[in-house]
Amino acid sequence: MSTSILRVLFSHELKSLYRNRVLVTLCSIILVVLLASLWIGGSLLRKQQRTIGQIGEHHRVLADSLNQRLTRIAAHGGTYPGFIWDDPTFAYNTARNEGPQYAVKQPFALQVLATGQGDVQPFYYKVYINKKQHLVHESEIDNSLLQFVGTFDFSFVVVYLLPLLIIVFTYNILSAEKEQGTWVLLKTSNQSIARLMLYRVAIRYALFLAFFWLVVGPVLTLLVGPGFLGTGNWWWLVGFVSLYFAFWFGLAFVVNSFSFSSNINAMTLIFTWLLLGLLVPNLLHIGLSRAYPIPSRISMSTAERNAINAYFEKDGQELTKDVFSSPRTQIRQASIVTPGMVYGYGVIVYKSQEIKDAAAQVAERKLYDQIERQQQAIRRWQLISPALLMQEVLAALAGTHWHQFNQFSLDVDEFRREQQRFFYPKMASEATYHNFDLQDAAAIPRFRPRTYAVYEWLRVGQSLLLYAGVVGGLLLLGYRNLLLAAR
Amino acid sequence: MLRLIIQKELREIGRTGKMGWLLTGVAVLVALALYNGYAYYTDHSALLRESQRVTYEQFISQGDKNPHLGAHFGFYAYKPTADLALVDNGIEDYTGTSFYLEPHQRGVVKFREVSDATALRSFGFLNISYFAQFILPLFIFLLSHNVFAKEWENGTIKMVLSARVMARQLFAGKLLACWLLVLAVVAVLSLVPLVLLLARAEAGSLGRVLPAYGCYVLGLLAYALLLTIIGVATSLLTRNSSLALVALTGFWLLGVFLVPRLAGELARRVQPAITSVAFDDETFHDKQYGVGKQGTKDQRRDALADSVMAKYGVRRLEDLPVFFIPITIEFFEESDGRVMDRAYGAIEHNEARQNRLVLASALLSPFLAFRDFSMHLTATDMNTHHDFTQRAEAHRRRIGVIVDDFYQKNTVAGNDFWRTVPQFAYAAPGLGWRLGNAAPAIGILLLWLLGALGLMTLAYRRMRV
Secondary structure (H helix, E strand, C coil), rough: CHHHHHHHHHHHHHHHHHCHHHHHHHHHHHHHHHHHHHHHHHHHHHHHHHHHHHHHHHHHHHHHHHHHHHHHHHCHHHHCCHHHHCCCCCCHHHHHCCCCEEEEEECCCHHHCCCCHCCCCCCCEEECCCCCEEEECCCCCCCCHHHHHCCCCCCHHHHHHHHHHHHHHHHHHHHHHHHHHHHHHHHCCCHHHHHHHHHHHHHHHHHHHHHHHHHHHHHHHHCCHHHHHHHHHHHHHHHHHHHHHHHHHHHHHHHHHHHCCCCHHHHHHHHHHHHHHHHHHHHHHHEEEEECCCCCCCHHHHHHHHHHHHHHCCHHHHHHHHHHHHHCCCCCCCCCCCHHHHHHHHHHHHHHHHHHHHHHHHHHHHHHHHHHHHHHHHHHHHHHHHHHHHHHHHHHHHCCCHHHHHHHHHHHHHHHHHHHHHHHHHHHHHCCCCCHHHHHHHHHHCCCCCEECCCCCHHHHHHHHHHHHHHHHHHHHHHHHHHHHHH | CCEEEEEEEHHHHHHHHHHHHHHHHHHHHHHHHHHHHHHHHHHHHHHHHHHHHHHHHHHHHHCCEEEHHHHHHCCEEEECCCCCCCCCCCCCHHHHEEECCCCCCCCECCCCCHCCCCCCHCCCCCHHHHHHHHHHHHHHHHCCCCHHHHHHHHCHHHHEEEEEECCCHHHHHHHHHHHHHHHHHHHHHHHHHHHHHHHHHCCCHHHHHHHHEEEEEEEHHHHHHHHHHHHHHHHHHHHHHHHHHHHHHHHHHHHHHHHHHHHHHHHHHHHCCCCCCHHHHHHHHHHHCCCCCCCHHHHHHHHHHHHHHHHHHCCCCCHHHCHHHHHHHHHHHHHHHHHHHHHHHHHHHHHHHHHHHHHHHHHHHHHHHHHHHHHHHHCCCCCHHHHHHHHHHHHHHHHHHHHHHHHHCCCCCHHHHCCCCCCCCCCCCCHHHHHHHHHHHHHHHHHHHHHHHHHHHHHHHCCCC
């Protein structure tokens, strides 16, 4: 095939696409949709950054307030003028009031592209010594209905919408020739029809890809700055997205090569899209939920409560009696809160928490093991649905995959233990009860925020190569069919 | 004549290979949807029923404790699985079902299943309602997109229109042929769950379940009818099966995916939610420093002490005939409760406005209107969720009053006392309430039905060669 034929084909494709009003309209819609998704992703990132700013301010205000109050108490000979439950010289009070710190998952620039688990997993927690990862609403406050509806992000546009545009772009690439009567002319030309068709698909793919990345690259740079271009995440993402589109072009090429009517081609491609994009993941969901059922968190709370009840049957009873009936704590009746009562509650809370943490550990391990098993199964099966593979890959490369949120959650849990190690000894000290001072306030542990964007579990190279093989196979099959059809 | 046309159309559809595949696919998916919905319903309802029993059992057998300490042990109020959750589980996995009942803190619903779900959740949960909302429309469009277009493509339209058959009969015949097939699928979709519901029904629950399910089926029929009309009318208007298919699929894609998600994002922008940090800060401030001229917490506590001592004619708290700490707890339970009610009310108000905006977008998508209708009828919607949280919160406060009254005179509570605290039980409101909440969605569905009839008239008038 000479270069001049390629040039002729290229200019023919450009003209025919430009003159097809439906396609021009669809391309304009997709451009708007793409820009909207990027803008929405960018605004979510900015909202997160603003919230992190609020958290920083919150920490600063609380730290100032604690320091001021401790300084004032020291200046008044250790006497706190307000209510005893607010007196920060009790370690237990500070652990409840000003002590809890926010732990933050630093945003990653590419999260603009995929919300992943970000709509249901919090990117920050308030860490208390006596609560697991905690927020008022268990996660960031959001409308459950909107979460159910799903986010409109770049990954949604790529995974669902663009394949359909590709179908509209390519479903009749060969059948139209037959329906318009030009097929016979093509057959009598001295060019290979199979190669001609392959080149036409390749040209459309190149045009589509150029249009796509020329929009995404600059817009993303404008939204988050050029820093992302230096990350491996971005270049893997470019590779996967380009290959995903190639898969749909390849599939259309194969379907066309069977020489059905345009209508059958369209139906076949739409059905394949439905199958690969919705039905297969859904069936996989059913299968994996049965194979690896994820236990409810209710079982964790039941285990905790059973352990607490068991503890209070004996040891806890002793402890409570010791705290509430001891002459040291001076709890005579339930009208005046004495320093001993504050101390006593602190002791009971931390003892109970130790029991609860130990009891919940088993149930929690079971829960996370099952989630991990499901995740591993998804990795094994994701190749049967390009849509699922893309969703997984995009989330992982954008730093919003379950793995990354889980790693953040594990870090937060470790931080909670660090806080417990800091506060528990002070809460258990009954020398004066008032033992928390300015030095302690300065030493309250702080969470070290970081981004979570590594994807080593993903084996990206292997998946990419495998899918490149699938695309190559599709093209080969289509090419072979067309060679046979041209005879 | 009409019967002949219907018979001819049905025979033609039956003889095409695609219909066999399509119906097989539909049958497999319906079976899976039923299995999935049924498994969800049985698993969840059993777990929640048992958990409600266990959590209360743990509470009433906690042994001797300081009453306030025992109240902090508390118990959970679980939202029972909706009777019709096997048809539609709505937003249950997103809202959570567990509400902790303990002093001082207004409960929030926890343990959302979606927090522990994998990425597969975003592909949806295949049950009857998912099938009706996502797959049934595609089936209808695949069935009807070429019902008229093929006559133009095969060149038979001239022959047909020049025969004795009237245009009205031709249109009605083709529409009814499609509708009969759709009706068969809808019948399977409605009758099998009905059998399962009857088999699973507990004593006395049928009176509650059947009317709601009957209304659901009526809505499903109206929804399927309007989609069939749209499919047939589009086929006639385009006169080209490929174009009709692309147009109908585009409409489906816009309505099922694009419009709801864009509307959701728009709702988030127009009515932004408060962040958890700001919520924490604001409620803490209001509780600590009071609202308006309430005064700080310390000032309010001092005033309370003065008034209680005055009431009992004593000068020291130690001389009171009742304990002062539970009185304080009860006092702040009320005043902090007002702050939290206001704060949560603002969130709910904001969410209601967001939801209204999303529902308004159903004017562009009948699929969305049907989903809203379905969730309301099956009591798996936001309104039912809020109703549950309100009742659970009322129960929490009732427990607070019982415990604090006891605590005013006793410093130790045993199992005899814990057993006087009532168990929590919840049942979703009845059909009238559900239909009231679904009224906007029903209105929009009726508008769509009118629009489809308008489209049908327009297409019919253009039925010329």
